[in-house]
Amino acid sequence: xxxxxxxxxxxxxxxxxxxxxxxxxxxxxxxxxxxxxxxxxxxxxxxxxxxxxxxxxxxxxxxxxxxx
Numbered sequence: 001x002x003x004x005x006x007x008x009x010x011x012x013x014x015x016x017x018x019x020x021x022x023x024x025x026x027x028x029x030x031x032x033x034x035x036x037x038x039x040x041x042x043x044x045x046x047x048x049x050x051x052x053x054x055x056x057x058x059x060x061x062x063x064x065x066x067x068x
Contacts, residue, residue: 003045007044015045017047021050030047
């Protein structure tokens with residue numbers, strides 16, 4: 001849900017990226033994002049399977065990180 005809330009803040013001019021290490025959680029997050037936006041998740045919402053110590057993002061490519 002954190003990614004969906006962030007996506008509403010950044011809108012189409014930003015990116016909201018979710019990271020989880022389990023494929024089942026990535027699938028659930030993608031379904032939730034699609035459901036929240038009428039069936040298709042917008043392109044500024046991304047989900048990646050990874051661990052927090054090996055993020056699949058370029059250095060200095062994000063402005064804010066939220067971890068729970």
